[in-house]
Amino acid sequence: MTAQSIRWFWYASPQAFFPLAGRIARICAVLAGIFALAGLYVGLFVAPTDAQQGEVYRIIFIHVPAAWMSMFIYVVMAFWSAVGFAMQTRLSAMMARALAPTGALFTFIALWTGSLWGKPTWGTWWVWDARLTSELILLFLYFGFMALQAAIDDRRRADRAGALLAIVGVVNIPIIYFSVQWWNTLHQGASVSFSRAPSMAATMFTGMILMALAFWMYSIAVAMVRVRCEIVETP
Amino acid sequence: MGGYGGYIWGAYGVTFALLASEVFLLLKRKRETKT
Numbered sequence: 001m002t003a004q005s006i007r008w009f010w011y012a013s014p015q016a017f018f019p020l021a022g023r024i025a026r027i028c029a030v031l032a033g034i035f036a037l038a039g040l041y042v043g044l045f046v047a048p049t050d051a052q053q054g055e056v057y058r059i060i061f062i063h064v065p066a067a068w069m070s071m072f073i074y075v076v077m078a079f080w081s082a083v084g085f086a087m088q089t090r091l092s093a094m095m096a097r098a099l100a101p102t103g104a105l106f107t108f109i110a111l112w113t114g115s116l117w118g119k120p121t122w123g124t125w126w127v128w129d130a131r132l133t134s135e136l137i138l139l140f141l142y143f144g145f146m147a148l149q150a151a152i153d154d155r156r157r158a159d160r161a162g163a164l165l166a167i168v169g170v171v172n173i174p175i176i177y178f179s180v181q182w183w184n185t186l187h188q189g190a191s192v193s194f195s196r197a198p199s200m201a202a203t204m205f206t207g208m209i210l211m212a213l214a215f216w217m218y219s220i221a222v223a224m225v226r227v228r229c230e231i232v233e234t235p
Numbered sequence: 236m237g238g239y240g241g242y243i244w245g246a247y248g249v250t251f252a253l254l255a256s257e258v259f260l261l262l263k264r265k266r267e268t269k270t
Contacts, residue, residue, distance in 0.1 A: 049237070056239035059246045066250070105253055113246040120242055218254065225261050232268045 014091050014231040021231075025224035032217035039210030047203045059117040060204070065212035067110035069219055070138060071173050073103035077145070078170040081163035091227075093159035094234065096166060097149060098226035102219050104142035111135060122186055130179035131187035134172060141169040155234065 011017050043061035050057035077099040084092030114132065115125045126132065145162050152158035175182075180189045200208075236243050 054239065055237035056242055058236075058243055062246060062250050102257065105257055109250050109253060112249055116242045116246045120239055222257060222261055225265060229261075229264050229268045 012089055012091055014094065014234070017091055018228055018231050021224040021228050025221045025228075028217040028221035028224065032214050032221055035210050035214035035217060039207055039214050042203060042210055043207035047207050048201060050204075053121055056117065056120050057204075059113050061207050061211045063110060063113040063117055064208055065215045066106045066113060067135070068212055069215045070103060070107035070110050070135070071176055072216075073099050073106060073219060074138060074141070074166075075170060075173055077103060078166045081166035084159060085163040085167065090234070091231075093163070094227050094230040095223070096145075096159075096162065098223045098230055099219075100142055100146050100149075101226070102222050104139060104146070106215065106219070107135065107139040107142060111139065127186050129185040129187055130183040131176065131185050134176040134179050137172055138169075138176060141165070141172060145169075 011020060039061060043058060047058070047061075049055055077096045080092045080095040080099070083089060084096060111132070114135075118127070119125050145165050148165055149158050149162045152161060179185060180187055
């Protein structure tokens with residue numbers, strides 16, 4: 001136990017974490033490619049046509065995993081921000097900075113693909129319902145975090161200000177997740193839940209999980225490459 | 236794609252263009268920082 005604790009603290013040093021981040025990035029990049037190919041194959045060629053929505057439902061294979069990643073990355077970013085804020089660890093702040101652009105990207109993808117799914121199924125590109133609006137607020141939180149970091153020259157002050165925003169903004173995550181239960185929204189309820197079986201065909205579910213794993217591995221890979229850049233660039 | 240090709244490929248195309256752009260920009264930054 002003691003040896004493990006020492007190992008964790010050893011990797012808290014940016015210089016010690018640098019080579020480990022490179023190895024993690026390479027492994028996750030390969031896994032992302034494998035999962036993406038498998039997920040696209042299942043999603044576009046194996047999964048059957050939906051009885052109600054027809055072929056347009058295939059947007060689900062990128063929309064849902066992107067929406068999951070947008071929320072998950074924010075939680076991880078807020079976690080590292082909180083660790084950095086409390087313990088003054090430089091690597092934690094670097095991790096938060098490395099995650100933000102990818103989180104913003106997945107939030108935009110979730111909104112974009114949702115809009116392209118909404119038009120043929122709901123008849124509109126956008127509606128100000130609770131799920132869509134709270135997801136848009138998440139995008140603004142990512143932009144705010146990155147803008148705040150870029151606007152303050154002193155690195156320590158920038159990290160503390162960004163951490164405060166990230167920690168306060170995490171309250172938006174349960175709002176996004178539970179919005180379809182708390183309010184009457186046009187957006188459908190969750191098709192996948194920890195408490196019950198998925199309400200979709202097994203092949204559809206498999207394709208969605210494979211794409212979620214691909215996005216997850218992709219996010220880790222790019223975050224690790226970005227944190228290596230942050231380590232080199234930070235004086 | 237049952238008449239929905241524009242919506243489906245619009246979603247997939249933009250997604251992969253954005254992810255590819257992120258990778259490209261990140262590798263460019265990596266080269267510039269010589270990591």
